[in-house]
Amino acid sequence: MKKLIHLIAAARPNFMKIAPLYHALCKETWAKPEIVHTGQHYDANMSDTFFRDLELPPPHHHLGIGSGSHAEQTGKVMTAYERLLEATRPSLVVVVGDVNSTMACTLATVKIKYAEKATNQSEEPQPISSSLQRPLVAHLEAGLRSFDRTMPEEINRIVTDSLADILWTPSADGDENLAREGIAVDKIVRVGNIMIDSLEMMRPKIEATNMPKQYGFKDGSYGLVTLHRPSNVDDQGQLEAICAALKKISQRMSLIFPVHPRTRKQLEHFDFWHNLKQTPNLTLSEPLPYLQFMSLVFGSRLVITDSGGVQEETTYLGIPCLTLRANTERPITVSEGTNRLCSVTTLAQHVGEVTTITKNQRKKPLMWDGCTAERVVVSIRDILHLQVEFTPSGN
Ligand code: UD1
Numbered sequence: 001m002k003k004l005i006h007l008i009a010a011a012r013p014n015f016m017k018i019a020p021l022y023h024a025l026c027k028e029t030w031a032k033p034e035i036v037h038t039g040q041h042y043d044a045n046m047s048d049t050f051f052r053d054l055e056l057p058p059p060h061h062h063l064g065i066g067s068g069s070h071a072e073q074t075g076k077v078m079t080a081y082e083r084l085l086e087a088t089r090p091s092l093v094v095v096v097g098d099v100n101s102t103m104a105c106t107l108a109t110v111k112i113k114y115a116e117k118a119t120n121q122s123e124e125p126q127p128i129s130s131s132l133q134r135p136l137v138a139h140l141e142a143g144l145r146s147f148d149r150t151m152p153e154e155i156n157r158i159v160t161d162s163l164a165d166i167l168w169t170p171s172a173d174g175d176e177n178l179a180r181e182g183i184a185v186d187k188i189v190r191v192g193n194i195m196i197d198s199l200e201m202m203r204p205k206i207e208a209t210n211m212p213k214q215y216g217f218k219d220g221s222y223g224l225v226t227l228h229r230p231s232n233v234d235d236q237g238q239l240e241a242i243c244a245a246l247k248k249i250s251q252r253m254s255l256i257f258p259v260h261p262r263t264r265k266q267l268e269h270f271d272f273w274h275n276l277k278q279t280p281n282l283t284l285s286e287p288l289p290y291l292q293f294m295s296l297v298f299g300s301r302l303v304i305t306d307s308g309g310v311q312e313e314t315t316y317l318g319i320p321c322l323t324l325r326a327n328t329e330r331p332i333t334v335s336e337g338t339n340r341l342c343s344v345t346t347l348a349q350h351v352g353e354v355t356t357i358t359k360n361q362r363k364k365p366l367m368w369d370g371c372t373a374e375r376v377v378v379s380i381r382d383i384l385h386l387q388v389e390f391t392p393s394g395n
């Protein structure tokens with residue numbers, strides 16, 4: 001019987017993380033991958049377009065959770081996902097990244113205890129591990145730490161990693177962080193960076209999209225901006241300072257800024273939207289689909305961001321990245337890549353400096369090679385074969 005594997009999709013950054021794995025698992029005769037969309041992101045341009053661009057089928061299961069406070073969102077996902085677990089009984093649950101749904105699905109999975117006998121609710125009841133009586137949980141993109149517990153994502157990472165049975169890390173710092181937290185080393189498997197798989201899988205289509213031309217930009221002449229972190233957009237003073245810095249930068253370089261829904265809401269709430277939209281040389285757009293956004297990244301002179309994934313993509317592509325944060329859970333993008341952390345007061349000055357970076361200052365981290373999904377599939381084969389020998393988390 002095929003092994004049912006749930007891939008938890010939830011929010012925009014996660015679709016790029018499950019897509020390569022879904023496609024790789026579809027080729028395996030023993031695997032039955034199913035996509036579970038919690039509905040954390042629900043706007044067409046935050047979700048549907050990504051399924052289309054990444055050539056994914058519509059989600060096999062949609063929990064329809066939507067927005068809410070952290071506790072509401074987490075609680076709703078747990079309740080809905082627990083029901084789905086009982087009904088479908090997967091052998092393995094793969095959670096990715098660090099959003100609320102990642103933590104919520106992990107919690108629901110490690111706490112469930114299947115009844116001994118499969119009920120007829122399930123079309124295809126799955127054999128379960130005799131010792132656990134629940135599916136195994138694997139975390140893809142495990143071990144990243146910003147060491148900043150004011151970030152909701154950091155809490156999600158710590159909780160998820162402390163509970164998951166298998167931890168797939170993207171880089172050596174991830175392994176070290178987990179070991180320091182007392183996670184058993186046999187649970188940690190370095191697989192590399194899955195986002196790069198999506199990028200390479202879609203490269204021909206990204207290159208064919210040619211978005212810079214559509215905006216009238218010459219390649220390598222403009223800056224791309226993405227900002228959505230609560231620390232940047234929820235505080236009025238910080239957001240006002242960011243708007244002022246972007247206006248200043250736009251006097252020397254065209255900027256394109258696809259605006260995340262949270263950011264748009266805050267810009268309107270603080271009454272900055274209208275003024276920013278009228279700034280010459282600064283284009284505000286709706287959030288963009290994957291291919292269009294990546295096409296803009298490919299052609300950019302530099303990127304200004306607070307996203308995690310964009311720090312990685314720019315490092316891989318050798319494009320200067322200015323991260324408007326005090327810390328990063330992806331330090332390898334600074335030590336080996338093109339990323340620089342900066343504050344809003346130093347942003348404009350950094351823009352001048354990074355445009356002097358040359359190609360030979362750039363390095364691709366190990367295992368960021370487009371083959372991560374393959375390594376994960378090998379690991380899954382091992383895990384499912386050996387699953388009775390794994391002990392529940394807690395070491
Ligand atoms: C979430 C993740 C963050 C990730 C980001 C990528 C958590 C804690 N945060 O933050 O790690 O980097 O996604 O985008 O999980 N909204 C819409 N339409 C949507 C989704 C959201 O309008 O499709 C609006 C709602 O007003 C919502 C707000 O955006 O309240 C924030 O959405 P939410 O999913 O809570 O957090 P993000 O800021 O997107």
